[in-house]
Amino acid sequence: MRGRSLDLLVSLSQSDLRARYGRGPWQLVKWLLDPFALVGVYLILVTAVLERPGEAPGLALTCAVVPFQILTLTTTSSMTAVTLRRGIIANMSFPRAFLPLGTTMTETLAFAASFLLVVMMMAIYSVAPTTALLALPLILFVNLVLAVSFAYAATLFGVWLPDLRPFALSFVRALFFLAPGLIALDQIEGAANTWVRVNPFSGLFEGYRAIFLRGEVPDLWMILIPLGWACLIMAVFLPIYLREQGHFAKVAE
Amino acid sequence: MRFVFDRQRRPVTPAMGRLRRHCETNWGLRGVDVEVGPGESVALLGGNGAGKTTLLKVMAGVYTLDEGAVAVEGRVGSLLSINGGLMPELTGRENAVLLGVLAGLSRPQAFASLESVLQSSRLGNAFERPVSSYSQGMRARLGFATILESRPQVLLLDEVHEALDDDFRVDFERISEEIRSAGGIVVVAGHDHQLLSRMTSRALHLKDASLIDDGPFDTVLGGYLARDRGEAASR
Numbered sequence: 001m002r003g004r005s006l007d008l009l010v011s012l013s014q015s016d017l018r019a020r021y022g023r024g025p026w027q028l029v030k031w032l033l034d035p036f037a038l039v040g041v042y043l044i045l046v047t048a049v050l051e052r053p054g055e056a057p058g059l060a061l062t063c064a065v066v067p068f069q070i071l072t073l074t075t076t077s078s079m080t081a082v083t084l085r086r087g088i089i090a091n092m093s094f095p096r097a098f099l100p101l102g103t104t105m106t107e108t109l110a111f112a113a114s115f116l117l118v119v120m121m122m123a124i125y126s127v128a129p130t131t132a133l134l135a136l137p138l139i140l141f142v143n144l145v146l147a148v149s150f151a152y153a154a155t156l157f158g159v160w161l162p163d164l165r166p167f168a169l170s171f172v173r174a175l176f177f178l179a180p181g182l183i184a185l186d187q188i189e190g191a192a193n194t195w196v197r198v199n200p201f202s203g204l205f206e207g208y209r210a211i212f213l214r215g216e217v218p219d220l221w222m223i224l225i226p227l228g229w230a231c232l233i234m235a236v237f238l239p240i241y242l243r244e245q246g247h248f249a250k251v252a253e
Numbered sequence: 254m255r256f257v258f259d260r261q262r263r264p265v266t267p268a269m270g271r272l273r274r275h276c277e278t279n280w281g282l283r284g285v286d287v288e289v290g291p292g293e294s295v296a297l298l299g300g301n302g303a304g305k306t307t308l309l310k311v312m313a314g315v316y317t318l319d320e321g322a323v324a325v326e327g328r329v330g331s332l333l334s335i336n337g338g339l340m341p342e343l344t345g346r347e348n349a350v351l352l353g354v355l356a357g358l359s360r361p362q363a364f365a366s367l368e369s370v371l372q373s374s375r376l377g378n379a380f381e382r383p384v385s386s387y388s389q390g391m392r393a394r395l396g397f398a399t400i401l402e403s404r405p406q407v408l409l410l411d412e413v414h415e416a417l418d419d420d421f422r423v424d425f426e427r428i429s430e431e432i433r434s435a436g437g438i439v440v441v442a443g444h445d446h447q448l449l450s451r452m453t454s455r456a457l458h459l460k461d462a463s464l465i466d467d468g469p470f471d472t473v474l475g476g477y478l479a480r481d482r483g484e485a486a487s488r
Contacts (some may be wrong), residue, residue, distance in 0.1 A: 003359060011354040011363075019342040088338040092331065092355045093314030160269050240268065246317025247266045249310065250256055 008094060012085075012102030017109065019084065020077070035114040039065050039121075046182050054184050056213055059121040063208035064181040066118060067143050068201065070111040071150055075172050077103045078151040079158030079165045086252035096245035100151035108144065118212055130215035139207040139218055142227050146200060149233035152241050159244070159251055175201050184209060197221060200229035254282040254307055254462075255319045267319070280462045281307040281316075287457060287464065289440065294433045296449040296470055297442035298477045299459035305442040308459065309333055309409050312440065327437065328357060330405025332413045337396035341385035345376055348384055349399050356403035366402040373398035375421075389416045397421075401428060406437040415445050426452055446474055 021030060042061050046054075054060055081099050082089060089096065122129065150172075157168050179201035180188060188196060196202050203226040207218035257270035258277045270276045282304045289295055297305040310316045311323055313331040331337075338355065339348045349370045353363030371380050374394040384392060393416040400408075414425050429439045429452055443449055449456075449470065456473035458466035465480075466473045 004357075007354050007360040007363075011351050011360065015340055015343060015347065015351045018347060019340055087336055087340060088351075088355060089315075090310075091313075091315065091333045091336075091338040092352070093329065094355045159266060244266045244268055249315045251264045251266060 005095075005098070008098050009102055009105055012098055013105040013109075016077070016084070016102060016106040020106070034110075035062075035065055035069050035117050038069070039117060042182055050182070054187050056121070056125040056127060059118070059125050059127060059213050060184050060209055061182070062117050062121045063212055064176070064179070064201075064205040066111065066114050067204045067208060068176050068181065069114060070107050070143065070147050071201070072169070072172055072176075073107045073110065074104050074147045074151050075154040076169055077107060078154035079162075079168060081155050082159050082248050082252050083162075089252040090249050096248055097242060099245075100148065100155045100241075103155070104144070104148050104151045107147070111143075118208075122212060127213060128215075129212075132211045132215045132217050135217045136211055138223060139204070139211065142207070142223055142230070143204055146204070146226050146230040149230040149237070153233055153237040156237055156241055156244060159248065175199055180205055197225060200226040254280065254311060254316055256281050282311060283462050285459075285464045287467065289438050291436040291438065292433055293455060294429065294439040294441070294453040296453040296456040296473075297440065297459060298446075298449075298456050298473060299465075300481070303459040304462040305459055306333065306411050307462070308457075309411050309440065309442055312407075313409050325407060327406030328403060329407045329409065330356060330400035330403055331409040331411075332393075332396045332400055333409065333411045335389050335392050335396075335413055335416055337392070337400075337413065339384045339392055339396065342383060344383055345374070345380040345387070345395050346371075348395065349380075352396070352399040353402055356400055356405075358403055363402075370395070370398045370402060373401065373424075390418055390421075393417050394421055397425065405432065406435075408432050408437065408439045410439075410441045410443075412443045414441070414448070415443055422448070450474070 039058065039061050042065065043058050046057055046061065078100055081103050085099065088094070154168065158165060178196065179199040180196060181201065185193065185196070185202065185206050203222040203224070207222035210216045210218045210222065256279045257265050257267060258279070259265050259269070259273055260275050265273065265276065270278070285304070285308065297308060299305050307316065309331065310333060311318060312325060313329055313333060314325070315331075315333070338352055340351070343351065346367060349367055350360070350363045353366055354360060358366065374380070374397070376391060376395060379387065379391060384395070387395070393413050396413065397417070408429060414422065417425055426448075429441075433439050439452065441449060441452060453470050455468065456466075456470040457464060458473050458477045466476050
């Protein structure tokens with residue numbers, strides 16, 4: 001059963017990858033270019049326009065952009081997952097609960113490729129890796145669990161309110177700017193430094209910065225707050241998704 | 254089996270239907286009580302919108318019932334539309350793997366079946382081209398060849414066989430008979446009554462989401478055509 005589930009997940013993800021991103025060597029180039037471009041634009045904004053460079057700004061930005069990319073792309077792809085897959089949903093019986101997981105798996109591949117940017121930035125700023133890297137699997141786990149929770153919620157949202165998809169995406173983008181995305185947490189002063197930690201993105205961004213930029217193990221809040229949000233979102237949306245999934249075929253055609 | 258529509262006449266899920274006001278409900282299938290046993294082949298007769306496709310999709314597990322229950326024993330293979338789950342951006346080969354896994358094969362089994370799918374579907378070089386370039390007949394052949402690899406015990410078909418060329422129809426009838434003879438079940442919806450009469454011994458006549466008649470194919474067909482003509486005359 002577990003083998004069958006994995007086969008289904010891999011097949012859904014692979015077909016999604018081909019349908020969304022095409023095939024051939026340029027696929028990897030497309031994946032890599034996107035986070036590079038985003039970091040480049042934000043780097044110019046932070047260093048030249050806002051003049052708030054902070055420590056190793058390119059690496060600090062990358063530690064925010066890379067996890068943000070998987071969350072945004074998972075949300076975007078999940079909102080259209082039922083539409084993209086209407087052919088199989090309307091004609092074949094399979095556990096629809098795998099749709100958000102398949103979408104997350106697809107975006108995880110691009111996410112993994114974009115870590116090349118982290119390595120590059122560490123080299124550019126001469127930041128040496130430390131044993132804090134041992135904590136990377138933990139923050140990766142939290143990142144992926146949050147992405148999966150977004151995927152279930154976004155898939156439902158895309159089915160329920162397809163006309164409001166752009167607003168949902170704007171909300172996710174707003175979360176980036178309401179987190180220490182452009183500017184690291186240690187550059188935020190006053191009450192904002194406390195309140196911004198409630199944002200699930202804040203713990204993620206600072207967790208990656210702790211590991212890659214400062215060579216430290218992430219603080220407990222960097223793990224617990226995003227994980228708490230992920231659990232809350234799953235607790236709310238997963239039961240609803242499981243009830244609604246049997247009716248996707250009615251709206252998919 | 255209900256369909257719920259919002260004010261813009263778009264189908265919505267039951268949860269959305271409960272939250273929104275001014276939703277309209279239409280029954281896709283209601284009060285249908287049917288049992289099909291091993292070794293039976295059944296035709297679904299009825300006009301457009303009668304509920305044939307809905308019933309097939311309920312049997313295939315594509316639709317979840319709002320009331321009542323459905324129980325299907327055995328491996329189901331269904332081809333419910335010409336495009337039958339095919340993704341137009343993918344090649345025939347890639348679609349065959351995906352559909353094979355969705356139909357119950359493991360990935361190694363799906364890959365191992367590709368040569369057989371290629372031979373059965375007779376697609377030749379088209380197998381490596383995106384399905385968006387296929388004709389309806391080619392899509393039907395690919396879909397049919399793929400679901401047969403899962404060795405279905407319950408075969409559900411919705412008019413797809415009517416897009417097949419004559420050679421493929423002969424194979425299709427033979428395979429359906431093999432499934433039935435082995436104790437499987439074949440349920441076919443369509444408008445080609447000659448083909449259906451060769452393939453099936455029993456028919457269900459559906460009209461307005463309800464079951465009107467259930468019996469030997471020729472008897473039910475006669476009743477269906479008589480009602481159809483009667484309604485046409487009264488119009």
